Amino acid sequence: MAQRLILALTLLAVVVFVAVALLLHSGLRHELERARAHDLEGKIDVVEHLLEEVRSPADVPALTHHLNDLLIGHGQMRIWLLDRQGRVFYGGSQPPVPAAGATGLQVRREDGLAMQARRVSLEAHPVLGEQDLIVAIDSRDQDAMLRRYATRLAIICGVGVALIVAISGWIARRSLHPVRRLSEEATALNPGSLSSRLTPVETAELQELVQAFNSALGRVETAYSQLEGFSADVAHELRTPLATLIGSTEVALIRERPAEELREVLGTHLEVLRELSTLVNDMLFLAKADQGQLADHLVPLDLKAQAQHIADYFEPMLEEQGVRLRLDGDAQAAGDAGLVRRALVNLVGNAARYTPRGGSIVIELATVESRLARICVRNTGPAIPPELLPRLFDRFVRGDPARERSSSHHGLGLAIVRAVAVMHRGRVFAHSQDGWTAVGLEWPSSAAAGEQLPP
Known part of the structure; x- marks a missing residue:
């Protein structure tokens, strides 16, 4: 019982800890993705605002300068402006390449690093024409943080499960100690100690069981005592007539006796045997009643x-x-x-x-x-x-x-x-x-x- 209880609590703890860890990890990942999307959205708004300030070709160098300033302090961010033919207007000599097998939009920059990105088709600009804006962020730090977070969650879950196993084992052993004690007391019972009773316990549920067991033990003791008394009484009742039959028969066989005298002895024996037959029939009748036989000819x-x-x-x-x-x-x-x-x-x-x-x-x-x-x-x-x-x-x-x-x-x-x-x-x-x-x-x-x- 203790092992099954500990196993059940362990499984429950594993399920609860894993579910909580998954929820926490999923929640953190969702928040990071939401913050990254919000950051990308903010950078897109800034770039669109800078593009609005370009009124003539003479303003293009200023745009490039502003875009460079925007990336200062954001080493993990890249910005590309591409025309519809894929030629790079800003961001490097090579256009970004979509990352193979990526979920969502991911691009690879010149050194092969995959970055989370968002691509927006801009309205036709009077100076630059139709442009596509790609803003990408390096998510390696966030991914590493998620992995560290997952590792810590795994360690916390493992420690938590171990603690629950240890605590549940201690509680189970302590809670089942009265059961083990009652089992030892019940095992020690034998026909010579039927007057003994199980020791009361403080647990209400077990105390009800103890009372029921003691009550049943009392009935068994009474029945056993009655059976012993009945056996002794039967032996006593049978001993006298059997002794009479044996003694009378031995006396009759000591010497030769006339037929009339032997007939008288046999008559006496017949009376005793009839008494024994009545006693045996009564005992058989009582035995049937004890076995629960009911009257079936009502x-x-x-x-x-x-x-x-x-x-x-x-x-x-x-x-x-x-x-x-x-x-x-x-x-x-x-x-x-x-x-x-x-x-x-x-x-x-x-x-x-x-x-x-x-x-x-x-x-x-x-x-x-x-x-x-x-x-x-x-x-x-x-x-x-x-x-x-x-x-x-x-x-x-x-x-x-x-x-x-x-x-x-x-x-x-x-x-x-x-x-x-x-x-x-x-x-x-x-x-x-x-x-x-x-x-x-x-x-x-x-x-x-x-x-x-x-x-």
Whole structure:
């Protein structure tokens, strides 16, 4: 970047200096040519005035004398008076010869020197007749001055470009020093130092980049921590049932056992394997949701009918536990029927586990702000600690520490609810106060399908 910046500034400096030098050189040359033309014009006026004073042939010597006086102090000027046949009346024995390949009118005098000239045809004179006047000026000094001026301009331009290159290089290195420092800090990051952050800088534009990078780094750290925790939790959840299977199998193989006893062992193994299968399927479902998979079988749903189906499923178990279940409200929404029922099963099942005997569970359905379908499952029971609420939908998180070693529930239920909400471009929520705990999800209804809700 620094090299490209220096190269760009160098090219810009070269273009600017060359353009300015050309303009200055052209301006000086134009002024010199204008002064030379003005000088020639003045000499022509003087000669015409002297010719007007010639009244008779006796005045011709005086004309010659005046013309000689006019050239005194002007060694670089020559004057010729020629008749129409090219014979020289004044100025020398030989008429001037036009310079070959010259631009404008240039003549060569006897010694071969090329001079800038102007030729004027005079009116017929009563004494001299028709004459042509040629006034020429030696421009060697002016040409030499232009060359010296061009040389000085070239030197000034070269020095100016060199200074700009040096200054721009210093500025580029100084300006890009924070970028190099940030690059070194970013290169030093590794999985063991994700908690580190880039150092703030004074440059406003870079500070925005630093903030964005630090924010992204924070998200990566969170995701990495969740991945590590998830891997550890998965290993923990799989270790117990696998240890049970291995231990039971080793005991069964120690000695000969009757078929009935082996059948009982296999039945126990089958229950454990089914639990493992459920855990693996749930993990695969969550992995698909993490990869951004969306619900692709959206159909108009009567959420009350879906909730009633789930309520009928749980009613016998809840009656046995002494828990009342009530359905409240109604809503219509576009959704995947299987995923919505799965979320309802997990919400009601989670509420049933934590509702004491004599308590109540309410499935509330509503349309919020005329665009969001909401399912909320409320239950009575002990309040969820405030510090646990933000993590309630994380994987392998259980609201009751006493159930932390539960073998029948893996702590993925509410994580699946959040995955269902995300797959419907929705979000989840949880509140716990005044003896009631409310957990649910909401997503754009059929009238606002496709809208992405903030988390």
